[in-house]
Amino acid sequence: MTFSPRTLALATALSAALGMLGGCATTPSGPLAEINLVALNDLHGHLEADKFTYAGVGDTSQKTVHAGGIDTLAAALQAWRRDDRELLLVGAGDMIGASPALSAMWADEPTIGALDLLGLTVTSVGNHEFDQGRIELLRQQKGGCASPRPDKACKFDSRYDGAKFHYVAANVIDANSRRPLLPPYRILEAKGVKIAFIGAVLRDTAEVVASAGIAGLQFADEAESVNRLLPELRAQGVGVFVVLLHQGGRTASEFDKQYCNDLEGDLVPVVHRLDPAIRLVISGHSHKGYLCKVGDTLVTQAQMGGHMLSRIKLVVDRKTNALVDVSARNVVMEQGAYPADPRAVTYLAKVRAKGNAELAKPVARIATPAVTRERKGSDESALGNLVADATLFAARPFGAQVAFMNTGGIRANLETGSGNVVSKGQALAVLPFGNTLTVMNLTGAQLRVLLEQQWIGDKVETRGLLQVSEGFSYAYDLRRPAGQRVIEATLNGVPLDDNASYRVAANNFIAEGGDAFPMFAKGSNRAETGVRDIDSLTAYLVRREQDLKPAGQALEQPRIRRVQ
Known part of the structure; x- marks a missing residue:
């Protein structure tokens, strides 16, 4: 997923190659920066690997492997960070909620700790982040033990300090203050380039979450909420915009096909209405694996439960601060494919030791x-x-x-x-x-x-x-x-x-x-x-x-x- 220095220097040749990969490249006018992202969606508290059956492009039959688990994800990320220390791990919601017992029995605090260990930087909220209501979501972000679930909160450890990563949501509005419940975006920097990660959750969240927990919240139109932020972001020197959108689609194409053009579902009209400057949408919610183009925008999703990760490459013109191209591939997280990360192995052993006797x-x-x-x-x-x-x-x-x-x-x-x-x-x-x-x-x-x-x-x-x-x-x-x-x-x-x-x-x-x-x-x-x-x-x-x-x-x- 990295270019050689010689290739980076050959701007014209690189632009042509990227045009073949991503389908829509812009001719660079200056030196290029390559930024590597890894995207995760719909983890749903799956701390352990489980059976996963899949067939990719060119496969004549389905394969069944053990995939996922925080130890597997950590091993892959450890290997990829050896190639790029500035790699950014981002998410598209439903990291918690609807979780297996090993996480759910402790208010998903073990999963939040695992995501911190993996180095997650920012994620949109998903509808399941609201399963226990706004008060619990804010506690999980900020920390503390005052919870609507006193039988579960702060029982994994005696204290809970909150997530180190940041939840973002541009379209979740407090009806009283008329302000976003959470920050609408987070600006991160890699290779000297500022990137804005803008979060949004499906506007129909109120239909799939218990109403008592979200009283006083409004879920606005996803595209409008995102688009109105771009002037504010440009004023801060940002020229690259990535949308973390917890809304999904479906396709008959294989999870690793580059790049499908048959994406359907509620996600598609949202992407069509996004500002043309937005060339990458990392999606979730539908638990599908795909790499699709909607117009000139690349839309990715990495199935669910940690079975896949999306590896995404942004190429940015440093002179114009513009995105030259974006490409991606989905990688199945087969257990044992990468050398183990001892920190994750130890962490998972701790969770299992505390939980297995009870479960x-x-x-x-x-x-x-x-x-x-x-x-x-x-x-x-x-x-x-x-x-x-x-x-x-x-x-x-x-x-x-x-x-x-x-x-x-x-x-x-x-x-x-x-x-x-x-x-x-x-x-x-x-x-x-x-x-x-x-x-x-x-x-x-x-x-x-x-x-x-x-x-x-x-x-x-x-x-x-x-x-x-x-x-x-x-x-x-x-x-x-x-x-x-x-x-x-x-x-x-x-x-x-x-x-x-x-x-x-x-x-x-x-x-x-x-x-x-x-x-x-x-x-x-x-x-x-x-x-x-x-x-x-x-x-x-x-x-x-x-x-x-x-x-x-x-x-x-x-x-x-x-x-x-």
């Missing part, structure tokens, strides 16, 4: 080796049903008759160990958010509207249908007009009465209207139970074992039926 504690025996969240052509999964049943079980003391669960809140299959016994860590992997349960009243008519809201726009393709608890079932017909697709709905075999009131349970995220289910927010006689979803799940698993009816047995009848 290995048995919870209960279930009926199968694993209960999966895969829907396999159906609208419901075995694990979705199980979590909905656990929610109903915990909420019955509050009068609940039916419970709903969003598929996006279930982050992993329910795995077991010897004898089909679920451990605490395996249960936490399923429900890492620490949501609490809310119970409310909805009429039969409101429940029908709620079910119809599942097909608003195209969201059902990405979020799936709500998972429903035992005793509740319905049928739908997509050939019918929107708003009239639910053709029957019953509770314990009795059709819903539009005028009757039913007691409904859900996690606090969707209960506040999250995931674009506004009907939940209209529920009356609300009770905030204070019961955490993970506690409801483990209690339910224990009760089922005690009743000699271990959870995970196959259902006799589907709860959701599509009429063909």
Whole structure:
């Protein structure tokens, strides 16, 4: 990823070569500076390597390797920094949140410490950085132990000093002060060149985060928020702009194809509206690996969980302070590919030593080796049903008759160990958010509207249908007009009465209207139970074992039926 001094001196030849690489080079007028970036997105607290299956350009079959883990990332970065001590590691959000138990059990403080060890300099916030609300996000940035999660904060170490890296977000606005909640950008310098890293998160963050934690925050248009900063940055001598945007796209192209032109999704119109001076967007959110061009702008993403890193090269004309070209490649972080970094090995060993004893504690025996969240052509999964049943079980003391669960809140299959016994860590992997349960009243008519809201726009393709608890079932017909697709709905075999009131349970995220289910927010006689979803799940698993009816047995009848 470095040019020789002789090549750097040959400006014209280099410009031509870069034009072939990046597709749009500018003829330099002076000496060139080469700046190396490494980008990471959607780590989600994955401190350890796991299995990763992929196929790159020219691969005839898929490969499965162990990839990721902070020890693997640290080893690669250590090797690359030997070639360039000024290499900059940057991020595109969701570094924390929806994390495995090894991080989640300590409020993701081990992951923040790991990112500091890796030398992360700046990252945009992602929607998951807001999972626990603005107060917790600011604590994680600044430090301290005053947390909405006192059972987790400052339990990994007795003190927490905050992240050394910086969160940036140009489009997250405090409604009272009308000022950004976080710095909108950070200017870093490498090879004598100032580079502005501008952060933004998807403007629909409020739809995918519990509303109570983000009260008083507004999420503005991404492109407008970024573009208005450029005059201010130019006044500070900045001529190179990189956008760290937690919004994603999708493509049929391989993760390492240079450079795809078929990127689709919500990210694309945002990039089209960015100032033409912005030639690089480092993206996240969609958990895809790609290197694509949108107009003259290179857009990258490095999958998720630390399975990949994006290596990006900026070439800057020192005389004009202008970006001559940008190129990138995605590198799979296969375990063992680089000599170990002893600091990271020691750090990971510390985290494991503190966590494994607690996470290995048995919870209960279930009926199968694993209960999966895969829907396999159906609208419901075995694990979705199980979590909905656990929610109903915990909420019955509050009068609940039916419970709903969003598929996006279930982050992993329910795995077991010897004898089909679920451990605490395996249960936490399923429900890492620490949501609490809310119970409310909805009429039969409101429940029908709620079910119809599942097909608003195209969201059902990405979020799936709500998972429903035992005793509740319905049928739908997509050939019918929107708003009239639910053709029957019953509770314990009795059709819903539009005028009757039913007691409904859900996690606090969707209960506040999250995931674009506004009907939940209209529920009356609300009770905030204070019961955490993970506690409801483990209690339910224990009760089922005690009743000699271990959870995970196959259902006799589907709860959701599509009429063909």
